[in-house]
Amino acid sequence: MTVRPILARAAFACAVTALAAAAVFHPAWAAAPIAVPSAAAPRFTVTVTGQGPDVILIPGLASSAAVWDATVAQLQGRYRLHVIQVAGFAGAPVGGNAEGPVIQPSVEALDGYIRSAHLKAPAVIGHSMGGLMGLMLARQHPEDVGRLMVVDSLPFYPVVFSPAATVETVKPQAAALRDMAEKSTPEAWAAGETRTLARLVKSPEGLKAATAAAIASDPSVSGRALYDDLTTDLRGEIAAITTPTVMLYPWDAATGAPQEAYDALYTSAYAPMTAAKVKRIDGSLHFIMLDQPVAFAAEIESFLRPGS
Known part of the structure; x- marks a missing residue:
């Protein structure tokens, strides 16, 4: 069995996750914002803790x-x-995500935050869509990023459906998923998320928390962010990114996909980016930090080590 049909199912699972209808907010997964990039309608909030060199974490x-x-x-x-x-x-x-695009305006807001907070080339770590945002920030505002870690993201995600995918061929399906979010009921999407997240997280506690977060997400914001994600193609741009980058991707035997196929998919996707080191984390699904916390912590230490 080839990797593309399996990853395509995983991609669809991620899409369904993103379209979860709003339900009861899970307080254990709430950020306690102490800084925002804009006093009115922020694109995101920021919680700042600790002392030392600056590190930005994007979910x-x-x-x-x-x-x-x-x-x-x-x-x-x-x-x-x-x-x-x-x-x-x-x-x-x-x-500020009440309407229109989500990802590109959030990248611009992140650039604004870095400048207003006078951060000097912070390390940036992003998971999934957050990894795509990190790539976009490094490409569009290279002075903002000292080093970058991308956790299971691709320069153009629809290649898991087809290597011939383009933005134009993906737009109709992406728009349909976006529009589906507006018509969904909370009950239907909450039930769907329970099934969907099981394909993305192995850890029982991590699965519970990630599912609650997805269900609590606003369906319109999630749908539009998904559309942005699926129609953003950085394949022709990543070669210009010179920021030192570590890209982590998962593999687990339970997916049924050959390890070699995963290796080929991710290494070929980042081959044009000579500044990137691509590493596989075994025994994990999409949420590496939840499924393999010890291995992930070791990669974080290596990534942040001076001179690495």
Whole structure:
């Protein structure tokens, strides 16, 4: 069996996750914002803790800032951590994401935050959509990023459906998924998320928390962010990114896909980006930080080590 049909199912699972209808907010996964990039209608809120070199942590599509809790506990005695909560995800107010595109304006807001907070080339770590945002930031505002870690993201995600995919061929399906979010009922999407997240997280506790965050996400914000994600193609741009980058991707035998196929998919996707080191984390699904916390913590230490 080839990797593309399997990854295509995973991609669809991520899409369904992103379109979860709003339900009861799960307080354990709420960021406690102490700084925002704009006093009116922010694109995201930021929680700042710790002292030391600056590190920005960006969660993924329909995810909570609390996905980084273990990383914060690991680093806050040695680093100053800026944990992003995208507006409209995980029960956070929709803020500036109430309408229109989500990802590109959030990247611009992140550039504004880095400048206004006078951060000097911070390390940036992003998961999934957050990884795509990190790539976009490094490409569009290279002075903003000292080093970058991308956790399971691709320069153009629809290649998991077809290597011949283009933005134009993907747009109709992406628009349909976006529009589906507006018509969904909370009950239907809550039930769907229970099934969907099981394909993305192995850890029982991680699965519970990630599912709650997805269900609590605003359906319109999630749908539009998904559309942005599926129609953003950086394949022709990543060669110009010179920021030192580590890209982590998962593999697990339970997917039924050959390890070699996963290796080929990710290494070929990042081959034009000579500044990138691509590493596989075994025994994990999409949420590497939840499924393999010890291995992930070791990669974080290596990534942040001076001179690495």
